[in-house]
Amino acid sequence: MAKYIVKRLLLMIPTLLGVAVLIFFLMRVVPGDIVELRFAGESAFAQKENLDKERARLGLDRPLWEQFVTWMLGILRLDFGTSMWTGAPIIEEIKLRATLSFQLAVMATAIAVALAIPLGVVAALKQDTWVDYAVRIFSIAGLATPSFWLGIVFILGMLIIFKWLPPMVYTPFWVDPWQNMLQLVWPALAVGYRYSAVATRMTRSSMLEVLREDYIRTARAKGLWEKLILSRHALKNAMLPVLTVVALEFAFLMGGLVVTEQVFNLNGLGMLFVESVARRDYTLTQALVMLVAFVFIFVNFTVDLMYAWIDPRIRFR
Amino acid sequence: MALRSTVVEAPDIAGRLSWFTQVREFCQQRPLGAIGAVVVIVNILVGIGANIIAPYDPLATDYGAMLAPPSAAHWLGTDAFGRDVLSRIIYGSWTAMLVGFACAFFGATIGAVIGVTSAYFAGRVDLLIQRIMDIFLAFPLIILALAVVSILGTGVSNVIMAITIPMIPRAALVARSSALAIREMPYVDAARAAGFRHRRIILRHMLPNVMAPYLIMLTAYLGQAILAEASLTFLGLGVSEPTPAWGLMLRGAAVQFAEAAPWMAIFPGLAISLAVFAFNLFGDSLRDALDPRLRAQ
Numbered sequence: 001m002a003k004y005i006v007k008r009l010l011l012m013i014p015t016l017l018g019v020a021v022l023i024f025f026l027m028r029v030v031p032g033d034i035v036e037l038r039f040a041g042e043s044a045f046a047q048k049e050n051l052d053k054e055r056a057r058l059g060l061d062r063p064l065w066e067q068f069v070t071w072m073l074g075i076l077r078l079d080f081g082t083s084m085w086t087g088a089p090i091i092e093e094i095k096l097r098a099t100l101s102f103q104l105a106v107m108a109t110a111i112a113v114a115l116a117i118p119l120g121v122v123a124a125l126k127q128d129t130w131v132d133y134a135v136r137i138f139s140i141a142g143l144a145t146p147s148f149w150l151g152i153v154f155i156l157g158m159l160i161i162f163k164w165l166p167p168m169v170y171t172p173f174w175v176d177p178w179q180n181m182l183q184l185v186w187p188a189l190a191v192g193y194r195y196s197a198v199a200t201r202m203t204r205s206s207m208l209e210v211l212r213e214d215y216i217r218t219a220r221a222k223g224l225w226e227k228l229i230l231s232r233h234a235l236k237n238a239m240l241p242v243l244t245v246v247a248l249e250f251a252f253l254m255g256g257l258v259v260t261e262q263v264f265n266l267n268g269l270g271m272l273f274v275e276s277v278a279r280r281d282y283t284l285t286q287a288l289v290m291l292v293a294f295v296f297i298f299v300n301f302t303v304d305l306m307y308a309w310i311d312p313r314i315r316f317r
Numbered sequence: 318m319a320l321r322s323t324v325v326e327a328p329d330i331a332g333r334l335s336w337f338t339q340v341r342e343f344c345q346q347r348p349l350g351a352i353g354a355v356v357v358i359v360n361i362l363v364g365i366g367a368n369i370i371a372p373y374d375p376l377a378t379d380y381g382a383m384l385a386p387p388s389a390a391h392w393l394g395t396d397a398f399g400r401d402v403l404s405r406i407i408y409g410s411w412t413a414m415l416v417g418f419a420c421a422f423f424g425a426t427i428g429a430v431i432g433v434t435s436a437y438f439a440g441r442v443d444l445l446i447q448r449i450m451d452i453f454l455a456f457p458l459i460i461l462a463l464a465v466v467s468i469l470g471t472g473v474s475n476v477i478m479a480i481t482i483p484m485i486p487r488a489a490l491v492a493r494s495s496a497l498a499i500r501e502m503p504y505v506d507a508a509r510a511a512g513f514r515h516r517r518i519i520l521r522h523m524l525p526n527v528m529a530p531y532l533i534m535l536t537a538y539l540g541q542a543i544l545a546e547a548s549l550t551f552l553g554l555g556v557s558e559p560t561p562a563w564g565l566m567l568r569g570a571a572v573q574f575a576e577a578a579p580w581m582a583i584f585p586g587l588a589i590s591l592a593v594f595a596f597n598l599f600g601d602s603l604r605d606a607l608d609p610r611l612r613a614q
Binding site for chain 2: 011014015016018019022023026027029030031133136137140141143144145146148149150152153155156159160255256258259262263270273274277285288289292293296297
């Protein structure tokens with residue numbers, strides 16, 4: 001097991017390095033840089049010498065490879081530097097936004113799992129009956145509905161029916177839990193619906209497969225309670241692929257909710273992404289990409305470890 | 318002579334019959350899938366025949382009828398410039414279908430070729446390709462899209478590129494895992510023993526045998542591409558005016574005037590949902606039909 005973990009950890013390094021190279025050069029290929037953008041409104045100051053002075057201050061005048069190496073050495077010390085635009089430490093810039101994104105992701109996951117597991121199990125047990133069809137239509141509709149549009153419909157519905165709007169300014173949970181929930185529950189529902197659809201479908205197909213296994217027949221043959229067979233034998237074994245999609249979806253939610261955040265006016269990581277690219281804030285964008293990539297790779301790693309832990313066939317391969 | 322000609326013709330007739338029977342069986346056994354297929358076909362036809370079907374020019378402004386509610390003249394109302402919402406949805410269908418099919422086709426095909434190649438060569442080549450795919454998998458989609466749009470600008474072809482790139486590694490993963498089993502098949506050994514080139518074995522012998530997962534991916538990606546296009550366009554990173562697109566209709570004024578003119582925000586979203594819903598319905602049934610493990614006992 002230890003060997004397996006070490007091997008997987010070592011495989012993370014080239015991937016992260018590849019992501020770093022990709023984002024570093026991608027940002028530099030994007031036309032326009034932060035200095036040009038910052039001086040765009042002030043033509044009086046936008047002389048070449050001023051621009052060059054500013055570039056020198058930010059270290060943008062140095063050769064690319066040097067900038068890259070400096071950045072990489074910083075990451076190795078877990079020092080992401082300061083935002084080129086605001087000058088504030090990147091950790092501080094990201095911290096508040098990440099709290100919001102994380103809370104939203106946790107709430108959406110809770111909603112998704114609470115919906116998906118019972119629905120998926122029922123659909124599998126009643127395969128090809130109207131219950132199955134209803135669950136499938138509900139989940140396919142969830143996959144088909146854009147979350148951001150569902151968000152617009154939620155807001156619109158509350159506005160027209162209740163003449164009420166959810167709060168549009170973020171309140172941290174520890175300041176006022178009620179206000180915080182009032183604001184975040186709607187985006188969590190909008191995102192959670194699509195998310196639950198992914199998980200419901202996985203639960204259904206995984207349950208269908210497991211219910212055909214020999215050990216289920218054995219359990220039935222020895223006269224076990226159907227309830228016990230379902231909960232102990234079937235559900236437990238069917239949960240592994242479900243766990244995978246839930247985990248991967250969670251990783252995606254951490255940085256991928258750009259549009260939904262826009263609709264609900266939430267300042268999460270997704271919005272920060274758009275802002276930082278628009279400002280050509282190289283350091284901040286690079287740090288964000290590394291963060292999201294790391295979360296994704298780490299979640300993948302954890303899922304694989306869980307697989308290996310549960311299923312010895314994988315461990316000893 | 319006569320006998321010989323019947324022998325030659327027989328398989329031909331049988332082939333045609335079985336194709337027709339297959340479609341009929343699919344419709345009978347999977348009514349949901351058949352409904353999905355019908356909606357998809359209608360959607361495509363609407364997209365192609367937009368200029369015949371649409372009651373108005375999608376770009377024609379009518380300042381006398383700004384934000385008009387649904388009526389006999391404008392079935393789904395008008396937007397802030399007095400443009401007919403129904404006509405814009407009909408024209409938007411073309412954009413959605415174009416982006417959907419292009420992304421799904423390129424994404425699934427390039428991915429399948431890469432995945433099969435990776436499985437065929439195995440060893441170091443496989444490891445290298447897998448690591449490169451990992452990098453793209455871990456890379457946030459939105460950044461890729463933002464970068465493509467910042468470098469190349471907005472427009473239908475650039476959106477297609479931005480959506481296709483992240484699809485490739487996902488398709489490659491699926492194709493690779495199916496191809497790993499095919500690699501061990503005797504006919505691949507036979508092809509190798511016959512001295513065929515790698516390219517020929519990959520393209521002619523292995524690729525056709527990952528058809529089932531390929532078709533499943535293709536149909537799944539169709540819906541995803543349409544959703545991604547709508548999201549990117551909504552953010553201002555996708556298709557831009559004056560091209561009619563559903564995501565574009567939800568942008569700006571639709572949200573601003575949502576309370577006074579909810580039809581502006583509701584109908585384009587319904588169009589997106591319906592189109593993706595139909596694709597998924599069809600794709601799902603196709604997967605069930607192609608995957609023997611999921612068939613009912």
